[in-house]
Amino acid sequence: MGADHPRYKWVALTNTTLGILLATINSSIVLISLPGIFTGIRLDPLQPANVSYLLWMLMGYMLVTAVLVVALGRLGDMWGRVRIYNAGFLIFTLTSVILSLDPFQGAGGALWLIGWRIAQAVGGAMLMANSAAILTDAFPARQRGMALGVNMVAGIAGSFVGLVLGGALVTWNWRSVFWVNVPIGIIGTVWAYKSLHETGVRTPGRMDWWGNLTFAVGLTALLAGITYGIQPYGGHTMGWTNPWVLAGLIGGAAVLALFCVIETKVAEPMFPLRLFRDAAFAGGNLAALLGSIARGGLQFMLIIWLQGIWLPLHGYDYADTPLWAGIYMLPLTVGFLVAGPVSGYLSDKYGARLFAAAGFVVMAASFAGLLALPTDFGYGLFALLVFLNGLGGGLFAAPNTSIIMSSVPAEARGAASGMRATFQNAGMVLSMGVFFSLMVAGLSGSLPGTLTSGLTAQGVPAGAAHTVAGLPPVGVLFAAFLGYNPIQHLLGGSILGGLPPENAAHLTGREFFPHLISQPFHDGLVVVFSLAIAMSLAAAAASLIRRP
Known part of the structure; x- marks a missing residue:
């Protein structure tokens, strides 16, 4: 045709x-x-x-x-x-x-x-x-x-x-x-x-090879910096203070600015x-x-x-x-x-x-x-x-x-x-x-306290509960995103093994983790x-x- x-x-x-x-x-x-x-x-x-x-x-x-x-x-x-x-x-x-x-x-x-x-x-x-x-x-x-x-x-x-x-x-x-x-x-x-x-x-x-190169480098650096910025770094819940993230954001923006200058100069941008x-x-x-x-x-x-x-x-x-x-x-x-x-x-x-x-x-x-x-x-x-x-x-x-x-x-x-x-x-x-x-x-404000109180209520030792609650919220967020229950992974077999069986079963069951994060999640959702x-x-x- x-x-x-x-x-x-x-x-x-x-x-x-x-x-x-x-x-x-x-x-x-x-x-x-x-x-x-x-x-x-x-x-x-x-x-x-x-x-x-x-x-x-x-x-x-x-x-x-x-x-x-x-x-x-x-x-x-x-x-x-x-x-x-x-x-x-x-x-x-x-x-x-x-x-x-x-x-x-x-x-x-x-x-x-x-x-x-x-x-x-x-x-x-x-x-x-x-x-x-x-x-x-x-x-x-x-x-x-x-x-x-x-x-x-x-x-x-x-x-x-x-x-x-x-x-x-x-x-x-x-x-x-x-x-x-x-x-x-x-x-x-x-x-x-x-x-x-x-x-x-x-x-x-x-x-426009120079335009293509600066656009690819600048946009890749900027978007990669944003992507890595959500990972924990140096005791912080996110990575916005990571020098590599800052280099990606600032450097990517600078290269994209250079790209804009190039595009105004070349005959066929x-x-x-x-x-x-x-x-x-x-x-x-x-x-x-x-x-x-x-x-x-x-x-x-x-x-x-x-x-x-x-x-x-x-x-x-x-x-x-x-x-x-x-x-x-x-x-x-x-x-x-x-x-x-x-x-x-x-x-x-x-x-x-x-x-x-x-x-x-x-x-x-x-x-x-x-x-x-x-x-x-x-x-x-x-x-x-x-x-x-x-x-x-x-x-x-x-x-x-x-x-x-x-x-x-x-x-x-x-x-x-x-x-x-x-x-x-x-x-x-x-x-x-x-x-x-x-x-x-949003999670950083309410999640640690919610985790600590929820775990200790089920008999988890205060030290272990505090350690888990101090972990970066992005791990809990990824667990929810992937449909995982991370409690067993976070506590480990030794701590769960020391709890009464019904408490251990409740902690690793279908309802404990969702109930635990639902209010902090809603705070972030707002x-x-x-x-x-x-x-x-x-x-x-x-x-x-x-x-x-």
């Missing part, structure tokens, strides 16, 4: 939607599968020495896509968007096979997964950077919002579908988390090479800063960044809330919590899927800004509702609130993409698509550093969701910005 065939645009839409769905599912499927993956490679994620593996398993994929997506969008402008997109599908599929064949255990197994996930992220970035540009080329302006809406909502919903899929697959075999990509990837790759054609404006030119002179483009990208941070924070907090507290309190074994956490978050995905395409269609008719702003207002209202819930909530109201959050995200996604992509000239669509994806992916990485830091700060409300409202205001 040729590019001028009336049905070609629908072929482009279905293939790019499949590609984006695959890339974004992969960014979250590992998130909820981590307990099973670490068990499979026989590595204890709660050992302090293994926390770095945990962080890089979580953040490596998103960090690399955030760093590379602009450069790969620029390559699409120069060499052909379809060519780069098709290569991304191929790389993504091949690395999925390699990941599923991890031959090592322990640290070696973790490094294999981290390294090949980074390689897979190159393929994912190729898909993300060029899909919106391919659609913008293929669809007329009157249908563009709908097409971009379907594509964008598939991308955002994919991050939540991955939670359900990962929870289901990891209970069967941890390698299936990677196998699942292979048949879909093969079909998508063959289909893309056979059916997609170049329809956009090719812009021959040279790569990778990140055309002139595009930000358009108020609609600048406002749309600011809204995308703030929305991504708020959405990422919601993901992390809901996983901790469900896996670490709510599900064990309702009789679920810790081993089963990843699957059920994914299932209980389904209303979030449904909200996205309901609102996204409808919002794209209506925004084509009535304008994008109002829908984008309304979506963020709905998200802010849902965060306020979640803030008012007790930690041990009734599921019906929780489901309604997360559905509303998904609905708000779906309302916003398509109009925001349409605002950004329609505000740039045709020859800059690849770069603009990459810039939009950079803000979105960087927001996800930032969300982990920002919201985990806020949660740890801080986290208050910031998410502020970000959502600021994003709503940014969405209303238009050209003077």
